[in-house]
Amino acid sequence: MLGSRIDDDRGTATAGGHRKVPATPDVAELRVVRKTPVADGVLTLELAAPSGGRLRDWTPGAHVDLALPNGLTRQYSLCGDRWDPFTYRVGVLREPVGRGGSAFVHDELAVGDVVGVGGPRNNFPLVPSDSYLFVAGGIGITPLLPMVHQAELLGADWRLLYGGRRRASMAFLDDLAAYGDRVLVRPEEEFGLLDLAGFLGxxxxxxxxxxxxxxxxxxxxxxxxxxxxxxxLRTERFLAEERGAPVRTTPFEVELARTGVTVTVPPGVSVLDAVGEAGVEVLSSCRQGICGTCECGVLAGDPDHRDSLLDDEERAAGDTMYICVSRSRSDRLVLDL
Known part of the structure; x- marks a missing residue:
């Protein structure tokens, strides 16, 4: 559901016609075990280890990176049962004007195919509270499904407002019906725009x-x-926020503390690409500052934060940055790389 891009051409063919994506240390190989339509233009994928082994634990709000057999990498929120240790479930909306990832999942990815799965990572955690109000729009329901389930288990006071263009395009309505009047389903074709003020109070x-x-x-x-x-208020975005021009229009230096290497980052080149050219590989995915994959610790210097993840307090602390989009205010940065 998050923003995404083409990373590299990882797709390969295997015997029997099933396609396979090689694993890296942070990417596991999981098999598609079920593919289910859940609304107009929306389907779910269920993924499991080919060996049937236990998967990594996750918490509500987490997402995974799917490295698809055609070379695309996309991020999707986990929306299944977090207490099921053997299966991940993600929801995928067909994007008519997307860049090919959702179309591949809908039209070509088949049960039995193997995909690379990175994570889970959680940039949208459910923090403890006695009371929650959830608001979902369209496929944005996916990270909120495990949250409402968790809130229900904890006995918290919660309600969900769920909007979409048409009822037929709104996924997981059957799942949500079990919660009764805690959930307000408001398709735009029936109710108009969501009454946020009325719902929030x-x-x-x-x-x-x-x-x-x-x-x-x-x-x-x-x-x-x-x-x-x-x-x-905590939000999660499909796409990066609009960013203005970088603070600096001149080159700056980045010292990699673990290796002792110093690289110069010129205008128009990302820190991620600059350190990669110096031989230091950092796992990345979205290259938009929304997935959190390329987070690096900052040991010295003043980052120019250009991501859509950190809040004002975290930006002011200046001890971490997402190097796919963020740059430097100071002449020099020292990164924990």
Whole structure:
């Protein structure tokens, strides 16, 4: 559901017609064991280890990187049962104007195919609270499904507002029906735009707000919650936020503390690419500053944060950065690489 790009051509053929993606230390090989339509234009993939072994644990809000057999890497939120140690489930929306990842999953990826799976990683964690309000738009329901399940298990007070263009295009309605009136399903064709102010009510302490969906929904959420306590609202985006020009328009140096190598990063070249050219490989995926894969510790210097993940407090701390998009304010950065 997150932003994505072409990484490299990892696809290879194997005997029997099943396609395979070689594993790397952070990428496991998992097999597609089920492919299920769940709404118009939406399907789920269930993935398991070919050996039947246990998968890595995950928490609500986590996503995985899928390295597809055609060489594309895409991020999808885990939306299955986190207590099932042997299966991951992700939901995939067919994007009519996408860059080929969702079309490949819908049209070509088959049960039995092997994909590379990186993670899970969680940039959208469910923090402890006695009360939650969840707002989903379209495929943005996927990271919120495990959250509402967790809130229910913990006995928290929670409600979910779920919008989409048409009821037929809204996935997981059967799953959500079990929660009764805690869930408000509001297709736009029946109800118009979501009544965010009416659903959220007046600002009050002790309530955590979680929202995932298209950019207009998240912008509206930020506007409506402007008077809420700081950090009450947490969001996850499909695409990176618009960024202005970098602070620096001149080259800067990056010292790699573990190797002692220093590289010069000129304008127009990412830190990720510059350190890669110096022989230091950093796992990356989206190259938009939204997936969190390329996070690096900052030991010295002043980063120019250009990601869509860190909040204001984390940016002010300056001790980590996403090197696919972020740059430097200072002449020199020292990274924990």
């Amino acid at each position: 007046d600002p009050r302490p002790g309530v955590r707000l979680y929202s995932c969906g298209p950019a207009p929904l998240l912008a509206a959420m930020e506007t409506v919650t402007a008077g809420w306590p700081r950090y009450a």
